[in-house]
Amino acid sequence: MKIILLLTLSFCITMPARSQQENYEVYAIKFTSMSQKSAVADWAYGAPATDSINIDFVIWLIKGVNGKNILLDAGFLNDIEDAKDFAIVNYVRPDSMLLKLGLKATDITDIILSHPHWDHIDGLNLFPNAQVWIQKEDFNYFVGAAWQKDGSSGGFNKRDVRMLTDLNMAGRVTLVDGDNKELFPGIKVYTGSRHTFNSQFVLVETGVSRIVLASDNIWVYYSLEHMRPPSTGGTFDTTAYVKSMQRMKTLASGNKYIIPGHDSKVFSLFPKVAEGIVKIK
Numbered sequence: 001m002k003i004i005l006l007l008t009l010s011f012c013i014t015m016p017a018r019s020q021q022e023n024y025e026v027y028a029i030k031f032t033s034m035s036q037k038s039a040v041a042d043w044a045y046g047a048p049a050t051d052s053i054n055i056d057f058v059i060w061l062i063k064g065v066n067g068k069n070i071l072l073d074a075g076f077l078n079d080i081e082d083a084k085d086f087a088i089v090n091y092v093r094p095d096s097m098l099l100k101l102g103l104k105a106t107d108i109t110d111i112i113l114s115h116p117h118w119d120h121i122d123g124l125n126l127f128p129n130a131q132v133w134i135q136k137e138d139f140n141y142f143v144g145a146a147w148q149k150d151g152s153s154g155g156f157n158k159r160d161v162r163m164l165t166d167l168n169m170a171g172r173v174t175l176v177d178g179d180n181k182e183l184f185p186g187i188k189v190y191t192g193s194r195h196t197f198n199s200q201f202v203l204v205e206t207g208v209s210r211i212v213l214a215s216d217n218i219w220v221y222y223s224l225e226h227m228r229p230p231s232t233g234g235t236f237d238t239t240a241y242v243k244s245m246q247r248m249k250t251l252a253s254g255n256k257y258i259i260p261g262h263d264s265k266v267f268s269l270f271p272k273v274a275e276g277i278v279k280i281k
Contacts (some may be wrong), residue, residue, distance in 0.1 A: 033054065187204055
């Protein structure tokens, strides 16, 4: 018996450690930027008025070994009127950016919409094979109550309402009903920040790390670092927005793996794989 135990122990010691398998690769993809820096205080409540920040517009790719090519958000087309207020530069259509990673628009299987603001939803029709996932309450508010007399349609574009309604009638929209829902193995969505009526963020368990893609549930790193809500108009509920950030810290592998929606700092924190693209790892 003693010999058997010694042999077993020796086998365990000499066996090499099994490496973790990366089931998903996660990329941040910048497709345009604001031409000038803006005040951090425009994005995070209580930030110093003298501090400035570069603002990028981003989509995220979740590439799975299971054949799934999932986008978080779809970006926007350059002809949308709303973009003029942001003086954007260096615009590249979101589907063209994917070519740098060897993917065509038709390769995208799914798009998770964090929320239906124009800069996140307007590019949906670029991806003809994608199933769209949006929170049920966010969808209902976007196509309905937001346009009533007492509604709030700021950041919404009427052509995007018509587009999403058409996609829904075509059977290409799945309504996600509530918090902590697993859409795919290792990929869950969470609600709570109320950036829009019921916006959602994504947790990706890659097999190596747990990455939270916050999108606009955190605009910039200052909010995450100081637990500050967004500036005026950035949420229906400032307390809930902060609580949502606190929750993200319990979900991610570390603060490094919580990714805000518009902060250009993302592209200096992670390894560059192509111009305007970094891998979150």
